[in-house]
Amino acid sequence: MAEQRFWDDVRVDDLLPVLEKLPTTRQLVQYAGASGDFYEIHYDKDFAFNTGLDGVIVHGALKSAFLGQLVTDWMGEKGTIKRLVVQYRGMDVPNQQLTCTGRVSRKYIEDGHHLVDCEIWIKNPDDKKTTPGSATVILPQRAR
Amino acid sequence: MDKTLKLTDDVRQSLIGREGKAMSATVEVGQIRRFADAIGDGNLLWIQREAAENAGYRDVMAPPTFLRSISAAVPSVPELSHLTRVLDGGSEWNYFAPVYAGDQIAAVSRIANLTQRSLSIGLAVFATLEVTYTNQHSEVVAKQRSTIIRY
Numbered sequence: 001m002a003e004q005r006f007w008d009d010v011r012v013d014d015l016l017p018v019l020e021k022l023p024t025t026r027q028l029v030q031y032a033g034a035s036g037d038f039y040e041i042h043y044d045k046d047f048a049f050n051t052g053l054d055g056v057i058v059h060g061a062l063k064s065a066f067l068g069q070l071v072t073d074w075m076g077e078k079g080t081i082k083r084l085v086v087q088y089r090g091m092d093v094p095n096q097q098l099t100c101t102g103r104v105s106r107k108y109i110e111d112g113h114h115l116v117d118c119e120i121w122i123k124n125p126d127d128k129k130t131t132p133g134s135a136t137v138i139l140p141q142r143a144r
Numbered sequence: 145m146d147k148t149l150k151l152t153d154d155v156r157q158s159l160i161g162r163e164g165k166a167m168s169a170t171v172e173v174g175q176i177r178r179f180a181d182a183i184g185d186g187n188l189l190w191i192q193r194e195a196a197e198n199a200g201y202r203d204v205m206a207p208p209t210f211l212r213s214i215s216a217a218v219p220s221v222p223e224l225s226h227l228t229r230v231l232d233g234g235s236e237w238n239y240f241a242p243v244y245a246g247d248q249i250a251a252v253s254r255i256a257n258l259t260q261r262s263l264s265i266g267l268a269v270f271a272t273l274e275v276t277y278t279n280q281h282s283e284v285v286a287k288q289r290s291t292i293i294r295y
Contacts, residue, residue, distance in 0.1 A: 021184065034175075034182035035212045039230065051229050052265070060232040061212050065183040068208035077189055077199040080239075081208050087234035133234075 004076035007107070007114035007139035016102040016118060019070045023058050025094045031062045053091075060088040063098070063131045067120050070100045071135045074118075082115070083136040090130030092122070099123045102135070113138045151260040151269055155223050164217035164253040171206060171214070173245035179210050193245075206243035209235075211286055216251035216275045224294055227269055233291030241285045248280040256289060268295035 028042045040047035041057055048056045064086040071081055092098060102120035109115065116139055122131035173193075180190040188195035189205045196204050243249065257272040271292045279285050 027182065027184065030182040034179045036215045037212070060234065061209060062183060064235050064237075065185070065207065065209045065212075069183065069185040069187070072185075072187060072189075072208060077187075077195075080242075082239055084208050084237040084239075085235070088232055 004078055005074060005139055006142045007116065008142045010104055010107055010116050010139065012104050012107055014104040016070060016074045016104075016120065019066065019073065019100040021066050021098045021100060022096070023062060023092075023094050023098065025056065028056065028058060028062070028094055031059055031065075035059070035061060037061060055093060058092040058094060058098075060086070060131075063088065063092065063122055064133075066098065066100050066122065067102075067131070067133055067135070070102060070120060071118065071137060074102075075137045075139060078140045080138040081135065082138060084133065085135070086120075086131060086133035088131060090124070090128060092124055092130050096125050105134070114141055115139075151224075151258060156258050159219075159221060159223060159255050159258055162219040162221070162255045164219040166250055166252045167215060167217050168248060168250040169214050171210075171243060171245055171247045171249055173204050175213065176204055176206050176210060176245055179213055180207055183207070183209075201242065202244060204245040206245075208237060208239070210243065211249070211251070211275075211277050211288065214249050214251050214277065216253040218253055218273065219255055221255075221271075224269055227294035229265075229295050231293040231295075233270065233293050235291075236289040238287045239285070240287075241279070241283050243277075243279070243285050247285075249285070250278045252276050252278075263293075263295065266295050268293050 032038050042059050100122050102118045105119050106117040118135045120133045121129045124130050190207050193204050253275045256274040259270045273290050275288045277286045
């Protein structure tokens with residue numbers, strides 16, 4: 001399990017450790033089953049062609065889940081996620097490496113909570129940000 | 145199929161605020177584990193009760209986007225049935241309390257907004273769907289706003 005992150009140690013512009021994902025068609029089917037999203041563009045090539053796509057595409061919500069993992073891995077088990085925003089700007093296809101990462105954009109205290117905002121994103125193998133977003137987490141403070 | 149149909153103000157106003165039927169489900173630990181496995185997330189908080197308890201939580205927890213699997217009945221929109229293609233534009237989650245294995249979660253979806261835009265793929269309707277998830281203690285645990293593009 002990832003180590004605990006403390007608010008005291010975070011600096012604006014810190015980068016979140018990269019999380020690499022390689023979704024396969026098998027994973028898309030697995031995600032369809034686990035999430036209950038059975039829209040055929042994610043596993044039926046003929047159906048995808050007929051809607052004008054070049055083939056099946058990765059569920060946007062699966063990419064959100066990857067970015068959720070990026071954030072929860074980074075914050076550690078005593079962190080709390082407050083907000084996760086993800087935009088699907090570009091489609092991603094299976095069997096291509098997706099690089100999930102982010103950067104700390106703000107560190108502040110609000111209503112007694114020690115908060116950190118991050119910009120997060122997924123890049124495809126062409127280095128294009130297909131899936132930008134942001135997240136807000138509450139982090140614990142070091143004992144003093 | 146009339147793909148040029150405009151989203152008239154009347155139709156728009158009648159759709160905004162429309163709710164889907166409330167759906168309720170018990171979060172099963174096996175369902176959380178299957179979801180974590182499907183997204184490839186090995187965080188023990190989503191898998192082992194002991195790990196969750198050692199971290200100060202009362203049971204196995206749900207990962208951030210797990211609530212996607214608690215399906216909310218989408219409001220029915222026969223007015224847009226001529227737009228048969230659907231794309232997911234994105235999601236915005238706000239979290240208010242953790243979701244644990246054993247929780248009873250009710251999900252209600254509501255059309256929060258509708259706009260019409262011209263895209264390269266043709267005329268499209270952007271719907272903002274807001275899903276509110278409430279647990280057995282009547283606590284709102286999360287809200288999800290997603291953008292659904294129909295064209």
